[in-house]
Amino acid sequence: MTVPQKNTSEDKPETDIVGTLMSLTVAFTMAMAFRGFVLEGFVIPTGSMGPTLMGAHARIFSPVTGFEYPADVQTAVPMASTNDPRLLPVFDPMISTRAPIVSVTPVAMASEARAGDRVLVLKPLFAFTDPQRWDVVVFKNPTDPAGDTQNYIKRMVGLPGETFLLFDGDVFTGAPDARTQDLKIARKPEFVQRAVWQPIYDSDFEPVIPITTLETAMKTSWPGPPWKPTGSDASKWKMAPSRDWAFSGTGATTLDWSADAFAIDDWSSYNSMRMAYDAMRRSPRGMADREWRQDTCFPVSDLRLCATIECAQLAAFTSTFTLTARSSTLAFAIKGSGEVTVTRSVMESGELLGTAAAKFTPRTDGLLSFECWHVDQQLWVFINGSQVLQMPYEFKSLDDRVTGSMFGRTVEQYVRRHTDTRGPTPPRLSWTFETAAPFTLRGVKLDRDLYYRPVLHDANNQFTINGDYLSGPGFATNYEEPARLSNRDYVMLGDNSSASRDARLWGRAHDLTLKTFGDAQPGVVPREMIVGKAWAVYFPAPVVAPPLPFVPDFGRIRFIR
Incomplete structure (x- = not known):
């Protein structure tokens, strides 16, 4: 007996509208439930977390050094909408945080705006x-x-x-x-x-244009790198505009940080446009170059120094980075033979407050890369990418930290003027080398910590x-x-x-x-x-303007730390 088959092609409609609507409803419900209880996307509206997370901003590229950084442009957009004729200064933080390298119209800056992360x-x-x-x-x-x-x-x-x-x-x-x-x-x-480290200086970004051209644009002289040779052997150093700093002598030599060239404080390149806008509001008729500098920056003593040293006789080489801050002298001594020592002592008397030492295995190619950290009352040393030493320290009491950090002020004196930017004592940096052969420094960087x-x-x-x-x-x-x-x-x-x-x-x-x-x-x-x-x-900060306003910057997809 043969069972007759139904003609499904005649009985079933070509499109199941009800089923499709049910599927879409279920998918939408699941998506909303997922969004409500599991994972949701948000757009960063402002620069309060910058540059970790960025609101509306532009990426500034310096033709002088090649340095690139994000800058908050939320003030440039309203200026552009009213055709404000005043020019906004553009800085290269690796050259100067006081003198801009060029000035642009608000319209030009707003056209480079990117949406928030x-x-x-x-x-x-x-x-x-x-x-x-x-x-x-x-x-x-x-x-x-x-x-x-x-x-x-x-x-x-x-x-x-x-x-x-x-x-x-x-x-x-x-x-x-x-x-x-x-x-x-x-x-x-x-x-x-x-x-969260934020750059203060990086020797990889030296001027690639003639210095005379740079100084014409800045309307002032360029002081050169902030690390300055001192002593009778200063002439043996060959530095800017080269990215490799070479010392041709032997024996001891010292580089000191020039705070006049580069202040070590919480100035932020991300806020440079905002600061310029605030400066123009205070003085609508125009600003002198020296006035572009934000006048409410606080000195920062939590710092990171990075560098790579090349020396033919590395076993006989010693680098000692000294940071004077909070009435203490903090010294990081690194020997190319494989020894690291850090010390903390009283700035004036030299009394030893703490020390730690460690050994490491030197490379055989004459190269030594290191990082010296002073952050959160703790000293760290990393050699060739690996941590070799960590030494926390404490003050006897927080009152002692006040006295040490604030030019010797008492707690009572500090409390009366706790928002005074002249309060914290600026740090002093010195870098001494002892060598039996000429050597070269590369990738010299100084970064700062967050400052609340x-x-x-x-x-x-x-x-x-x-x-x-x-x-x-x-x-x-x-x-x-x-x-x-x-x-x-x-x-x-x-x-x-x-x-x-x-x-x-x-x-x-x-x-x-x-x-x-x-x-x-x-x-x-x-x-x-x-x-x-x-x-x-x-979905990192796509460019707002045409021709591709919806293409994200895929290179900046990242985990948040």
């Missing part, structure tokens, strides 16, 4: 583990939890149940009832520290709807009254401290925050308002 945020992570200090997180703004600025991205710096203080750019913490003088420094892990600035509350950074404006020292910057966090409070700060509206400046929490989470002191973020951990930049 797009980041992926892991939402469920903190349901299984506690947030860690130095994580970059997205959270609801406690001062505007439902408004246009409801989502913020910052670095998590303060944790629940601790006493928290910002001083001299660093983070200090202690037990909930700790006295200020008993607070201890919070140190960043190596992987975070490497992500002291601030004063002001009305411009607070919402009228939240109540009376706060005044006086910003959150966690009052030495006499450090912040004391409850068991669910976190503190969030921007990496770009000089241009970040963060916990230091927020003021009072919104009424919705208070009603939902109870008493929330100004400057803190309750754990329930944390959205998730920023994981990666997945």
Whole structure:
């Protein structure tokens, strides 16, 4: 018996509209659920985390040295929209942070604008583990939890149940009832520290144009590299404009850092356009070259020196980098034979406060690459890419750090003028070599750490709807009254401290925050308002203008540290 077959081609419609709609609905629901509970993308709106994460910016390329850097152009865009005729200065930080190399119109700068970075945020992570200090997180703004600025991205710096203080750019913490003088420094892990170093100088970027042409553009003389030979053997050095610095003599020789040529402070190339705009607002008729320099920079003593040395007799070679900061002399002595020694001593008396030593295996090709770090009250040495030494140190009390960091001022004197940029003592750098043969330096770099600035509350950074404006020292910057966090409070700060509206400046929490989470002191973020951990930049800053406005900069896809 044969069973008749149905003619499926006649009975089934060509397009199953209902099935398609159901599939799309399920897919959309799953996508929304995934976005709401697992992974969501956010666009960085401002430069408060720059240059770690960037808002609207332009990539500035210097034809003088080839150095490239991102710069916040959010001020150039409104100037361009009104056809503002004033010119914006463009700096090459490897040449000077005072004298621009060229000036451009706001329209030209705005045409180079790129959108902010797009980041992926892991939402469920903190349901299984506690947030860690130095994580970059997205959270609801406690001062505007439902408004246009409801989502913020910052670095998590303060944790629940601790006493928290910002001083001299660093983070200090202690037990909930700790006295200020008993607070201890919070140190960043190596992987975070490497992500936040910011360049001050790099010898790989020397002028490639005639010096006379450069000086004509700068309208001033170029002082040359900041490392200056001293002593009777200075003539044996051959330096700029070469990228290789050669010493043709033997014996001892010294390079000293010239602070007049390059100030060691928290000046940021990312903020150079913003600073120029602020300067023009203060003086609409024009600015003298010397006035382009931002006048509110703080000296920074947390530094990294990197270099590669080539010497035919490396076993008889010694490099000693000396950093004088916070009333201490910090010395990094590296012998080409395979020995490293670091010491910390009292600047004036020379009394030894601490020392550590280690050995390493030298290379056989006459090359020695090293990094010397002084950061978060800790000395590190890396040789040929590997860590060989680490020495933390402490002050007897935080009061001693105040005296050591602030030109010998007492705590009382510091408290009266805690936002004075002349407060911190500038560091001094010296680099001595002892050699039995001529040698060459390559890749000489100096980088600085993040510097969390002291601030004063002001009305411009607070919402009228939240109540009376706060005044006086910003959150966690009052030495006499450090912040004391409850068991669910976190503190969030921007990496770009000089241009970040963060916990230091927020003021009072919104009424919705208070009603939902109870008493929330100004400057803190309750754990329930944390959205998730920023994981990666997945769509880096595409160029806004034609011809390809939607093509991302794939070379800058990266994990967030």
